[in-house]
Amino acid sequence: MILSTPEPYNQCCHTGVNKMLADNTSKEIYQALVDIPILDPHSHINPHAAASKSLEDILGYHYYTELAHSCGMDKKFLAAEIPGQEKVLEIIRHMNQFDNTAQYSWFLEIAQVFLDFKGDRITPKDTDFLWTSAQKKMASSTWEAQVLKTSNLEKIFLTNDFDDPLEGFDTTFYIPCLRTDELVFHFGRNNVQNRLGKTTGINPGNAAELDKCINGLFKHFCNKGAKACAISLPPDFSPAKSSNSDLDQCFKNGDFDSNIWKNGIFWKLAEACSQWKLPFDLMIGVNRNVYENGVYQGKDLYDQRTSLIQYAPLFNFFPDVTFCISVLTSNQNQELSSYSWIFPNVIAHGHWWYSNIPVHIEQDTRARMQASPKTKQIGYYSDMYKLEFGLPKFNMYRKILSNILARDFLQTKKHTLEETIALGKLILRGNSERIFNLQN
């Protein structure tokens, strides 16, 4: 992969971009923020296939399949045997039912910026044009580099399975991150136990061996330049240490779905984060498979009744581990803001999934910015599966941030323009650089 010096697309000139900015100060700030190369501290990019290969890769994103399905699209159109162009047409056919959403706006911006789409609204008759345009462009061997350059993307965190070899890509650009959901929640399924044995060379059959395995994993990941450990957690999860003898019992009974197991291995992961000096990204609040017949990745929802008080024992026990916390609902944001204001090791991290919607981003960002140290906040991550989403998602956030900075800091004369932009830069990437130790 050859990356030339980024010459990002001049996003302010594009008709589809600066419409959400409240006034001229916002625009000035936005232009400055857009010029800052993006450091994306959380994504699901596959570094071996980072950019899309067709429009199906774009519209196969669960945000579109689930919205189309919610509006009445039959899941059968998403089956593997359906040709991509047909699949895409079916999704676009339902788009006029969700062209009000932020998710639709991302796609429109992708079409405009990356696929030469000139219109302001995407209808089924545009499918052929978009499909063909995507086919042509994405076939280019430089497509990935073009997307990165246009998007001004400089570094992107991955989300790697624990048994990912982490080979064949530039780990200083696509930064490894150890995802641990499977170990905690699916140890007895998906061949996880064996895969852990295979990847670490130690077959874990008791707590002591589990320690060695985890140590091996962290060693492997850290050697490959991993900068974070991450996990997503259900609303009722309450971390607590389990004793090794209790964990031994879990191995003996093959009991890997009990709270003893989940708590025990989670706690060991936190210990490893402490030992290996890795920040631990906790993504708190998701219930899996709530809508049983949903589309792939479109089944998860949540229970708003959760609290960071559940994590107080963890935050207290590991003062040297930095916990980057994402919450799933705006309801939880005041807690996140307050906990990051009080606990030195708690960082407010991005705007996750169901809260990655302008009205919530705006409210949540303002709450954090007014109450919690500016060095304890990581503004945004893309959560994307394909590179093309970095630009519209970061643009959405940068517009909201620019409006807030203009209104709450510059126009109130709390900050000069220079200070305001510096604050935006810190929130956008400076804090990530420091917290994830990217200078080394």
Added chain:
Amino acid sequence: MILSTPEPYNQCCHTGVNKMLADNTSKEIYQALVDIPILDPHSHINPHAAASKSLEDILGYHYYTELAHSCGMDKKFLAAEIPGQEKVLEIIRHMNQFDNTAQYSWFLEIAQVFLDFKGDRITPKDTDFLWTSAQKKMASSTWEAQVLKTSNLEKIFLTNDFDDPLEGFDTTFYIPCLRTDELVFHFGRNNVQNRLGKTTGINPGNAAELDKCINGLFKHFCNKGAKACAISLPPDFSPAKSSNSDLDQCFKNGDFDSNIWKNGIFWKLAEACSQWKLPFDLMIGVNRNVYENGVYQGKDLYDQRTSLIQYAPLFNFFPDVTFCISVLTSNQNQELSSYSWIFPNVIAHGHWWYSNIPVHIEQDTRARMQASPKTKQIGYYSDMYKLEFGLPKFNMYRKILSNILARDFLQTKKHTLEETIALGKLILRGNSERIFNLQN
């Protein structure tokens, strides 16, 4: 009842109406929305006495009696033997303690639009004028028709007791809706069991007979043009199927207050909705009789700790039933928005009761509009007991909606003016027409 072609009151010209609109685009949108005849998908109108007969009918609405009582009005003034004019004076005497509220604004607009009131503030000395004006106007045999015409009301859903004969009114204008709270929560009281037997001709003494009764009810209601089934539910309600043998046991023991009973009959109602293709309106989150000494209908409050996760089994089990969900608090709105984004059969429905306040309507509407398909949202219903409230309540909503449409869609150039107005119309009535199957 004779309804001439609606020539609605030109609401934009009235001094009391367009003050809340942010700018000229909002006003243009508002004017267009006001011209759309109102389809009100939830009210408590009595079709045999739909319009008020005196000012007492207006100010007897619990919003006023409870606010006056909260400010110190003795409940004795609400006793049946107190003459209406005296009652009304006592409420107005306390109004200067709540003339800051949205609820007061509704009354002011009623006075201005319907009662020839020329002032900007209602004080006790206005009581005589208002009382007399109401007496004169409401005595007219065309009062109901006048109110409907002025308000541009085209169709109004009712909330009918299960044993309502549904006779003596135009069921294509006043649309029946089967209210089922009594069956689920009060089966052992208020003579409900006997009334069910009487109205269906089957005395329910076991689960199988209950099935027949419910089938009879739905048949009766559907024959009379009912378009929905509805129920209000406490915050801790978690639907789950009960077995028929468990329900038989409930009949045997006269146990109609257990969760087995409530869950069991509720589930059967959902089955009937499926069979009879009726949408099921769930109004989630109210605790009854919290303030024990409150005025009539002014005793209910809530516990914000509730979640739609409680309804996931229901939504999953009945994919062919459309659930129109109202939530009582703005806290629950993000869940509602997310669940309607994911579940094909979940619709976000209006702004209910304690959330029917501008600051919450605005935040909640924006959250829905930015995240959930536009076809999965029913904007507003009046919840009114008397026709005169349709106009001020819908106006409040239309103003807020116009501001949102102007700011988030028109001014950001996401939509043209025409598209923006079409979006407003869909939210205001198009979705109701489709979801409640009103074209047939």
Added chain:
Amino acid sequence: MILSTPEPYNQCCHTGVNKMLADNTSKEIYQALVDIPILDPHSHINPHAAASKSLEDILGYHYYTELAHSCGMDKKFLAAEIPGQEKVLEIIRHMNQFDNTAQYSWFLEIAQVFLDFKGDRITPKDTDFLWTSAQKKMASSTWEAQVLKTSNLEKIFLTNDFDDPLEGFDTTFYIPCLRTDELVFHFGRNNVQNRLGKTTGINPGNAAELDKCINGLFKHFCNKGAKACAISLPPDFSPAKSSNSDLDQCFKNGDFDSNIWKNGIFWKLAEACSQWKLPFDLMIGVNRNVYENGVYQGKDLYDQRTSLIQYAPLFNFFPDVTFCISVLTSNQNQELSSYSWIFPNVIAHGHWWYSNIPVHIEQDTRARMQASPKTKQIGYYSDMYKLEFGLPKFNMYRKILSNILARDFLQTKKHTLEETIALGKLILRGNSERIFNLQN
């Protein structure tokens, strides 16, 4: 203490003051509100040392020590043996990490208004100037009077330990308030039981003696002009009466940490409030010592999962006690607004601690103003420990309130300018005067 007629600092002329006001109507309202002498219905002022004696008193406020610590400041710098100037320098050294916060803005305004600071941003190199300026000014025997005059502070509620002699200060200016946390939550610690015996002359060894003690306390406080009883409560507290025989058992077993004890003595305090006609300030939702290694007073956080439904039995049982309710999170605000709309004896009280942040104050105030009677709301209290914080905290609130009044009442023509200002005055002090019975 000599208090001349207040000639408050003309706050609108100061560069640092009116930057947050949205437009000219807001400014006009703000100017009028600033002219109203402040009645502060809740503070932690020590009347024997009300004003600061050095910059250490200002920056020793937990809002600064906890933010600096959260940004990495070692707690050792806060030890008693560290000289004040060094302590202050260390806090200011971390300030550039939290100069985005509302808390920082309060300090900046104090520096500008009280310490002759001319800059717009405080950096470590300003420490000497600020320290010296504070030393000089605060050494003056009239410093307290100057602060009061500049701040236009007219009456300030205290928070007194139950065994405070309440002597040596003007109790019509510094108004006593009986704080009861220790009795309910720490009866078996800190020598509380003995101290209660000493202060009341009755050694409490059973429920009957406890009644006499409580009666003695209230008599003492009321004789000294106390105008409220107050307590802060954890999120899971659910008041319920305990029987005297159960309380006798608590005494017998030295069991003062059970719910029986806490509920029992709390209920008796409410009975005493009823008998002595004192409003009861309930500050609901704080968990103590969540961050175990936090700085002094910087350890407490919360669990958003709490509800006012827990207090319904209390509100019902004591209709003649006025409960002034503060909630810790914005999530709880809709409940507070709704409960004060329904219960005659529930008052929405101020913006407490983690909710004392502009974005939450704005949302919460609008919700209360649109839904609940204007006579059932006490706008703001300082919660301050040192007098200098009254001005910046009340200014923050007055600016937000002015913007709301301008936008929601004046510009919508709901109120004239005069009525708008009268509404602001009622919220700012009129309601406190009436509710706390300050006219007598």
